Amino acid sequence: MTEQHKVGEVIEACSTDFTAQCYELYRSPALGSLVKTRFELQGTDVQDAWLYGIVYQAQTASGDPGRRPIARGKEAQDEEEIYRDNPQLMKLLKSDFSVVVVGFKEGERIYQYLPPRPARIHGLVIPCTDEEVKQFSRSFDFINLLLKSRLEIPVEELVGAALRSMAQVYEAEKHAFLVSAGKELAGLLSADYAQLKAILKGLKNDAK
Amino acid sequence: MMQNDGNALFGHKLGVVVSGSLTHGIDVKLDGSASVEDMAVGRYVTIKGQKRRFFGMITDVTLGVVDEQINVSPADASDSFLAEVLSGTITFGTLHVLPMLTIGGGVVGVEDAPQPVKTIPSHFSAVEVSSQRDVESVFGKEDDKKFFIGTPLDMEVKICLDLQEFVKRSNGIFGKSGTGKTFLTRMLLIGMLQKSSAVNLVFDMHNEYGWEGRSETGYKVKALKQLFPEKVAVFTLDEESSRRRKVSTDAVVRIGYDEIEPEDIALLRQTLNLTENAVEASYQLARRYGDRKWIQTCLNMENNAETQAILESMNIHEATFRNLRRGLESIKRLAFLTEKNGENAVDRILKYLDSGMNVVLEFGRYTDLTAYILVANLLSRRIYNQYRERTERALGEEAKPPRPLVITIEEAHKFLNPEVANQTIFGTIAREMRKYNVTLLVVDQRPSGIAEEIMSQIGTKITCLLDNEKDIDAVLTGVSGKNELRSVLSRLDAKQQVLIFGHSVPMPVVVRTREYGSAESLKSFSSLGVAEKGKQVEKDIEDLWK
């Protein structure tokens, strides 16, 4: 993976999730998309170890918590003009995104459970290629991790976004992918038909 | 070689075992990809247990939901995505499967003989539609003993009956009217004359086995003698009717009054509306005047003081005598009866049977029960007696025992109901198995009328659709998996589908019976005969189908 794909850098991490800062303002990967960051496997000679996560949150705010942005557009024609007239904004504002960890890869093997160690600060965050998404989504065990995560975002939304995002890479087999994912969900949510139905409704249009 | 594509579902995993017991069968949760609508009771499945494979039959199909809430707010049927996801997960089908046999040691390709089940497959064993190979390993291939009787539901595999085994016991063909009993019997008779060492004697009430039969839609179908002239003789009670139907008959049967015994009268009690006392009186009269003379004597008795004195001396009430006499008069009206039997029909039939010919006795216009019961019972009794004598002689001396004989009777409950089963020759034959080399093929649409004790002696039961609860019960008495089979039995198609179970099949089997009637189908029946003979015969037969 070449570095030109990197979109951000880890600035905060724990076992279950991490937050990264975007290199470019507003250029955070889409909600639900699969990203990866390298991590170190101690005690093994595996060099190629990656941690996988799904973007569940993105925010943009002032880079300096003490200084809130102020409204600047009273005289401006449109938003773009504000940014043109205040180039410093691009430096002052920061976009962050948060990622829930859903597995890791050691050499060629992918595991869909939490890795032994969290991501490292300053680890580069790279969106996964279509091929990687396909490889990762061969198993649906990650769905359970998402359902069990305690995040600010409703899990129905997160699961829906993740599956829709993965479905994009399947093209012709998109429908089949969503049906099997749906079945996995049905197994996990067999005791909560209402929640299941809510998620499936969100997938319906993509499954056409 | 035929491929398995006759069954689109073949080899498909249907689901997994989730619960069950040996006695009640096992439940299989269907995978989402298998639709309950494709399942059918009676279909075979193979279950891959950890140690062995199990062979079983689907006996019920049910729908289940994991979360009852779905019933409260059901999915919109038009939402196909939702429905697709839910099927097999939240909503699922369950198959009830009755495991019957184990095949192989779990290793595909190891051909152990199928064994009756003694255990059940473990949890989550995969269940598949049985392959042609599995079905064949259970029912065997068509050969010189095994007769191809039909195919399982939705499968192009031949189910074969071992007729050599079949004829060792008495057997029954049941089913309500119009379900195909006659067509099936005709087919089995062909099978027996080709593949067993037994000869057949058929009491053909409706003239449909010997020369030709008719289908419900009116087209004629060739019967035994037209197909196997060298192996079948047609006897008739009604020469005129046979001639009119252009049947080539071999003999005309006459029966003398002197051949009728009180036992025959006892059997006709209901049909002739006789009282118990009248039947009793016939035994008394026979004792007094002799088996050979009593009927004629009775009919000749005049209504005078002398007669009264005789009756009084025997303690026979006058009304009783009148009742009996009225019955005898109606027997007398049967034109095939003669005062004295000129030529012994029994000997003639036996001569044919001994030479390996199969005999069909047509009743012509005598399609009423009186004639049928009388003649079938009378002839069978005497033939049986001969068989018994000869078999016993064969045991003692070095003489050869007679050829095994299968007697086919219709309306069997008239001969085998609890009231008469103890008195009739047919009851005796059924009970004795084949002690004297005679067995029965009973054909009946009301099996509940047959004595239970007789039913339990029936080796192989082949039953078409039955819808009367009592009849279903009667047929299934004493069979393991009765409840499951009951649901299979009551759901057979109205025609050409049968459930076979008992002695000559390793497990109960639902069969779509072979087509009988078209030139093509008849040709397939004679294939064995053709192979035996030269080209000329082949050509003759070829012409015959045209």
Ligand SMILES: Nc1ncnc2c1ncn2[C@@H]1O[C@H](COP(=O)(O)OP(=O)(O)OP(=O)(O)O)[C@@H](O)[C@H]1O
């Ligand atoms: N194997 C078969 N091949 C072709 N047609 C069949 C077959 N079995 C049944 N049929 C059709 O079903 C009809 C009824 O069959 P059949 O006469 O054998 O019934 P049944 O049970 O003997 O009726 P019943 O009790 O009235 O005598 C036949 O006329 C024929 O059209």
Ligand SMILES: [Mg+2]
């Ligand atoms: Mg019939």
